[in-house]
Amino acid sequence: MFIDLSEVTQRLRRMSSEELDVSGSYQSFLLDLICEGKDTLVVDQVSVWLFDDISNPKKLINVANTQWDNDLNAEDYPVLLCEEYPNYFKAISTGVSINATDAHSDPRTAEFRDTYLISNNITTMLDATIFKNGIPHGVVCCEGRGPLREWQSAEIAYAEMVADCCSRRLLVSELWTLQQQMTKLAFHDALTGLKNRRYLMDSGHREIRRHIRAGEQLSVVMLDIDHFKRINDSYGHEIGDVVLKAFAQCCQGTLRAEDCLCRLGGEEFIVLLPNTPTEGAREVAERLRISVEKNIIETAHHHIQVTVSCGVAQVNLAKPFSYSLKQVDHAIYDAKAQGRNCVVCC
Numbered sequence: 260m261f262i263d264l265s266e267v268t269q270r271l272r273r274m275s276s277e278e279l280d281v282s283g284s285y286q287s288f289l290l291d292l293i294c295e296g297k298d299t300l301v302v303d304q305v306s307v308w309l310f311d312d313i314s315n316p317k318k319l320i321n322v323a324n325t326q327w328d329n330d331l332n333a334e335d336y337p338v339l340l341c342e343e344y345p346n347y348f349k350a351i352s353t354g355v356s357i358n359a360t361d362a363h364s365d366p367r368t369a370e371f372r373d374t375y376l377i378s379n380n381i382t383t384m385l386d387a388t389i390f391k392n393g394i395p396h397g398v399v400c401c402e403g404r405g406p407l408r409e410w411q412s413a414e415i416a417y418a419e420m421v422a423d424c425c426s427r428r429l430l431v432s433e434l435w436t437l438q439q440q441m442t443k444l445a446f447h448d449a450l451t452g453l454k455n456r457r458y459l460m461d462s463g464h465r466e467i468r469r470h471i472r473a474g475e476q477l478s479v480v481m482l483d484i485d486h487f488k489r490i491n492d493s494y495g496h497e498i499g500d501v502v503l504k505a506f507a508q509c510c511q512g513t514l515r516a517e518d519c520l521c522r523l524g525g526e527e528f529i530v531l532l533p534n535t536p537t538e539g540a541r542e543v544a545e546r547l548r549i550s551v552e553k554n555i556i557e558t559a560h561h562h563i564q565v566t567v568s569c570g571v572a573q574v575n576l577a578k579p580f581s582y583s584l585k586q587v588d589h590a591i592y593d594a595k596a597q598g599r600n601c602v603v604c605c
């Protein structure tokens with residue numbers, strides 16, 4: 260078989276330069292890629308397999324396959340075990356492509372004879388290594404049914420290019436996941452999982468602009484747990500953390516989905532209430548106050564009850580968001596002065 264390497268290379272290069280929907284699964288890209296590979300090499304099946312652990316591989320996991328009609332769930336991916344196919348694993352780990360003309364007799368692939376090759380009429384195989392940071396990470400496996408194939412150097416080079424495209428796509432996918440995690444870390448509070456102060460400030464400015472455009476009212480409620488220092492002092496900091504998490508859950512369960520509960524820091528929280536005038540916000544604050552008071556927090560050795568002081572303000576849309584935060588902060592100060600476990604409106 261003759262491959263015009265310059266033509267197929269160009270197709271692959273164009274394909275891998277296309278703008279990717281990185282938020283989607285990498286499998287659909289891999290599938291397009293290996294379908295292209297299957298047609299170009301004129302083989303019967305192409306699949307992508309990845310090691311479970313790049314530094315100490317025990318399994319190869321089949322993540323894409325030209326034979327599959329639909330994407331499988333990750334838990335249904337076929338798996339090859341290193342202990343059952345040691346020679347194949349060793350061959351992939353060298354990073355050199357496996358050009359098995361006769362897959363039944365080639366020492367690198369003969370292990371599959373009785374378990375796979377005979378039952379699937381596979382006669383010939385060409386496997387190219389997928390690398391990650393220069394280390395073998397998996398393999399693109401091309402299988403043929405008909406006559407034995409003496410794999411040509413252009414065919415091997417092409418299969419390796421397909422494997423390199425897989426490497427790049429997997430890397431992009433990993434970077435995207437990392438970026439998602441970083442964004443999550445940047446805008447979330449690690450203890451409670453709620454949005455944090457940075458998110459609140461961004462969101463506050465955005466919401467002000469949106470509410471001006473819509474001619475709607477926006478309110479904020481500040482929540483400050485009463486005598487929280489005593490919880491830490493009486494039960495320890497770890498139980499203090501449990502209380503903060505339980506408090507956050509209790510409040511979240513009391514709010515509408517569109518209300519945004521954030522942890523400002525320590526035992527201070529803010530709720531941003533879209534499309535809500537002061538009176539509505541006061542009712543929400545009162546509901547939160549009662550829910551918190553009723554919520555008995557169970558730990559291994561204690562039943563803990565906390566109360567919360569609440570400040571309420573309608574956001575002044577003509578002023579920076581920080582102005583309204585200062586206002587609710589004053590309201591909290593008054594609530595504490597009035598004996599705590601109460602709601603004060605600006």
Ligand SMILES: Nc1nc2c(ncn2[C@@H]2O[C@H](COP(=O)(O)OP(=O)(O)OP(=O)(O)O)[C@@H](O)[C@H]2O)c(=O)[nH]1
Nearest residue numbers: 483484485486487488489491496499500525526595
């Ligand atoms: N466990 C735990 N404690 C925290 C955390 N962040 C802040 N704190 C503690 O929260 C306590 C807040 O105490 P104060 O600011 O004196 O307020 P308070 O005891 O709640 O008293 P009032 O607000 O006046 O009712 C301090 O002891 C902080 O150390 C945290 O992430 N975990």
